[in-house]
Amino acid sequence: MSNYQSIDLDFDREHIWHPYTSMIEPLPVYPVTHTDKNRIFLETGESLIDGMASWWSALHGYNHPKLVKAMTVQASKMSHVMFGGITHAPAVDLCKKLVEITPKPLQKVFLADSGSVSVEVAIKMALQYWLSQGLSNKTKLMTAKKGYHGDTFAAMSVCDPVNSMHSMYQGFLPEHIFVDAPQSKFGEEQNDAELIALENTFKQHHNELAAFIIEPIVQNAGGMNFYNAKYLKKLRELCDKYDVLLILDEIATGFGRTGKMFACEHADIAPDILCIGKALTGGCMTLSATLTTDKVALGISQGEAKVLMHGPTFMGNPLACATAIASLELLEETDWQANVERINHAMQNLHRCTTLGVVREVRTLGAIGVVELCETVDVAKIQKFFIDKGLWIRPFGKLIYIMPPYITPDKDIERLCSGIYEAIEHKAY
Structure with a gap:
């Protein structure tokens, strides 16, 4: 961590406007020092499995040598x-x-x-x-x-x-x-x-x-x-x-x-x-x-x-x-089609969320997995739960969804799916 300058979160909170965020009651932000493959590393030491591919853009993960x-x-x-x-x-x-x-x-x-x-x-x-x-x-x-x-x-x-x-x-x-x-x-x-x-x-x-x-x-x-x-x-x-x-x-x-x-x-x-x-x-x-x-x-x-x-x-x-x-x-x-099919297969684990009463529907297509709730999600609350589980998932509205990088291994998809299930089960939303 010594290679990275400490991030001034007080300045960030007072002066920097993040997407879709209030300047009076801003949502928490988490200080990232670096990324690698399908991981995001926080200044506080956590290594997070990225379920969002940086708003669906980082197909190959991070820092790919090519x-x-x-x-x-x-x-x-x-x-x-x-x-x-x-x-x-x-x-x-x-x-x-x-x-x-x-x-x-x-x-x-x-x-x-x-x-x-x-x-x-x-x-x-x-x-x-x-x-x-x-x-x-x-x-x-x-x-x-x-x-x-x-x-x-x-x-x-x-x-x-x-x-x-x-x-x-x-x-x-x-x-x-x-x-x-x-x-x-x-x-x-x-x-x-x-x-x-x-x-x-x-x-x-x-x-x-x-x-x-x-x-x-x-x-x-x-x-x-x-x-x-x-x-x-x-x-x-x-x-x-x-x-x-x-x-x-x-x-x-x-x-x-x-x-x-x-x-x-x-x-x-x-x-x-x-x-x-x-x-x-x-x-x-x-x-x-x-x-x-x-x-x-x-x-x-x-x-x-x-x-x-x-x-x-x-x-x-x-x-x-x-x-x-x-x-x-x-x-x-790379065989992106095989990877997308593999991810889709692994994301079928999301369907067990349908056993939870608050879940309206689970749907998957390609490398997209969505759990739709009957209630609006508290983003700050559920984000903290996911961070504690070593996951980066950012819901919106009533939707908890993942669109991971194509390089994400099955074991990490399983952790993303399990984390979503646990967040709903424990009402961490």
């Missing part, structure tokens, strides 16, 4: 250079790889610096596309309730309008059209009635719709809703039928998390616009991308503006691009 080498080598050459009027090998090589691994119609890549910004770019693409076609009436988005797409303003406007953390901004945000969240569960029968209701909404609003945006198969931070692939397939058909663009937000679901490289593969469809981020760099650097078709990209370029009106300062950051290339190579070199 990723560290990629960052080190690139930093010694060029950490950043503006992307306006300049290009470089890391950006070109990364975009080649993204075009190769994403659904075939996606041919144009816009690089940005966070998942939320990739959604902003996607919305701009959709709106600007229809303007370029002379259709100034197609200015609204349609989306499903229980969605979450980020914390910036356009992204907030398509998050769940009632239950999301952004409901307080109603009145300030653009008003879009919401349909009920998909009800039919993944792997079960599809209820045709909800597909009929979905089409009726398309019939009513398609003349004003620029795009439909949704997280494919798994609605994540809006409630961890795993829905039927047939819903997604029908959605693609309806977007085609009613001349509406389909935006898929794969920021959380991309790069194997649901058992497919991209979750839309469960339905064998491709979007018009795709958002990716989070795990793109293996959790090492902030980077995102918005991919689109020739139709959308060329349509925008033929419009009045002729350019997409967006250009982040750190767009195409060479350091992040080089790291992303290394992370994607690592996915290819």
Whole structure:
């Protein structure tokens, strides 16, 4: 521990604003000194099994030598250079790889610096596309309730309008059209009635719709809703039928998390616009991308503006691009599908939580495990319980969930599952 400077928690509490935290009654924070593989080490001596993959991004765990080498080598050459009027090998090589691994119609890549910004770019693409076609009436988005797409303003406007953390901004945000969240569960029968209701909404609003945006198969931070692939397939058909663009937000679901490289593969469809981020760099650097078709990209370029009106300062950051290339190579070199299947098998231990009266449902898909309670979780209380058990799990709302790194061994998955069971059993929530 002598290699690490002591962390000033008093200063942190008084001056640093953490995510979704009050400055009057801040949630406790735990001082981390270093990470390794699937472990987080605290200044107080605890070694924690990471069940969150740093908000679902650290697929390969921490400090993987391939990723560290990629960052080190690139930093010694060029950490950043503006992307306006300049290009470089890391950006070109990364975009080649993204075009190769994403659904075939996606041919144009816009690089940005966070998942939320990739959604902003996607919305701009959709709106600007229809303007370029002379259709100034197609200015609204349609989306499903229980969605979450980020914390910036356009992204907030398509998050769940009632239950999301952004409901307080109603009145300030653009008003879009919401349909009920998909009800039919993944792997079960599809209820045709909800597909009929979905089409009726398309019939009513398609003349004003620029795009439909949704997280494919798994609605994540809006409630961890795993829905039927047939819903997604029908959605693609309806977007085609009613001349509406389909935006898929794969920021959380991309790069194997649901058992497919991209979750839309469960339905064998491709979007018009795709958002990716989070795990793109293996959790090492902030980077995102918005991919689109020739139709959308060329349509925008033929419009009045002729350019997409967006250009982040750190767009195409060479350091992040080089790291992303290394992370994607690592996915290819390792049998990520077998690892995801192995993790899913180990996470079946979560199902014993259904014997506890307060548990509403347990569900798993790919390397995602969710225990939904009937009561809201006290995050500070349960976090302390998990720390004492040597675990890093951060619930929200009524959901206790895990999305561990793909390298996590079975014995650690078992400890994560047992810890969740014990926390509920002992009412440590």
